[in-house]
Amino acid sequence: MADSFIPLTIDEYARQAALTDQRKGKHALSFSMLGAFGETGSLLSEVKKKQRDKASYLGYAEAVSEELGDVLWYLASIARRSGIPLSTIAANALDATRVGNAADDSLTFHAMQPAHIPMTTEPSAQFEHRLLALAGQIGLLVNDYQSGALKGQAKMLACLTLVMRQLIQAANDSGATLEAAAIKNQHKIFDRWPRDRTFPEPFDAPMDTEEQLPRRMTIDVFERSVRKQVYVFQKSSGVFVGDRLTDNALEPDDYRFHDVFHYAHVAVLGWSPVVRALLRLKRKSVPKLDDAEDGARAILIEEGVTSWIFGQAQQLNFFEGVKRGGLPLDMLKHIRQFVTGYESERCPLWLWEDAILQGYAAFRFLQKHRRGRVLIDSPNRRLRIKELPL
Incomplete structure (x- = not known):
C-alpha cells in the first residue's frame, strides 16, 4: 500500500x-x-x-x-x-x-x-x-x-x-x-544549503577498479620552456599526463593550469569525462556509459562548464576570499543546466560549490608558485596542493 x-x-x-x-x-x-x-x-x-x-x-x-x-x-x-x-x-x-x-x-x-x-x-x-x-x-x-x-x-x-x-x-x-x-x-x-552534508556514492562505484576514477592520485604540475614557449606539463608516478598546455588565448590568463579544475571534479564530485579520457578509464564494459557519459560530447560539456566558470571567476578574483556558501546561487543553477542529461546533474549544488572552491584554491596556488603537487583524495572529497620540490 x-x-x-x-x-x-x-x-x-x-x-x-x-x-x-x-x-x-x-x-x-x-x-x-x-x-x-x-x-x-x-x-x-x-x-x-x-x-x-x-x-x-x-x-x-x-x-x-x-x-x-x-x-x-x-x-x-x-x-x-x-x-x-x-x-x-x-x-x-x-x-x-x-x-x-x-x-x-x-x-x-x-x-x-x-x-x-x-x-x-x-x-x-x-x-x-x-x-x-x-x-x-x-x-x-x-x-x-x-x-x-x-x-x-x-x-x-x-x-x-x-x-x-x-x-x-x-x-x-x-x-x-x-x-x-x-x-x-x-x-x-x-x-x-544542506541540513547535513552526506556525500553521494561515486558514480562508478559498481564498476571494476580498472574502470573507476582514481580514489587517490598525485599529479605534479610545472612549467617548462620549449623553444621560447612556456608550457605546463603534468606527471603522475613519473609518467606524463595529457598534453603540454598553453593558455590558448591572445591575452595570458594562466588557463594553462585549468586541468586542476578537472582534478577537483574527480576528487569532490567523483566525475570527470576529461580525466577518464586522459587516464584511459572509460567504462567500456557498459557501452551506453562509454558512449554517453564518457564520450566526446560529455568531454565537451565538462570543458565548456570549466571554461564558463573560469570567465565568472576572472571577475571575482578567482574566488579568493569566498567561503563555503558564498558562491552565487544563479551560477550554480546555470552549471546544473549545463550538465542536464549527464550523471553529474545529480550532484547537489553544495557539492559543486565545494569542487569549484577547492579547484580554484589550487589554481591560485599554481598562479603564485607556477608549480605544485596536486593530491586527489576522493574518499574525503578533498583536492589538496602543496609545494613541488625543485
Missing part, C-alpha cells in the same frame, strides 16, 4: 526555511523585505518573458512556481524576524474577521487555495495585475518599515497579512499551488 501523502503545514515550512537563512545582524530584516520585493519583480519578469517569447519560452510554469516559492521564503523570513508565526499571517489572510496573533500549527498550504485550480500555460491579464498589486503591497511594507511606521507587532501583522493575501491570489491566478511552490523551494534551498 502506498504511503499516504502528508500535507505540508505552514509552520513546518517556516521551520525548514529558517535552517537555510544565512543572514544575520541588524540589517537582516530589511534584507528580507528587499528580497521579497526583488523576487516579486522576478515574477513579473517571467510574465514579460512569456509575453515576449510566447512559443520559445518553455520554462514559464516552472519558473513561476520557483519564484512564488522564493517570495514565500522571504515572507517566512520577515515573519520570523518580526516574531510572528507564518501560520498566523496565513490564517489572517484567509479570514478577514480573525483577530489576534495566535499560531495555527495545523494550517496547511493545501487549505489556503481552492481544491481545483485551472492550469495555465500563459500569463493572464488578471495574473499580471495581481503581481503588480503584490509588488505594490510589498513596496508599502518596505516603505513603512523604513519610515518607522511599522513599530509594534500588530501593525507588522496587518501589513504582512495583506501581502500574504495578494500572494495567495497570485498563486490562484497563475494556476500554481503554494504547496508545490513551497516543496520545490525546500528542495532548492537544501540542495544549496
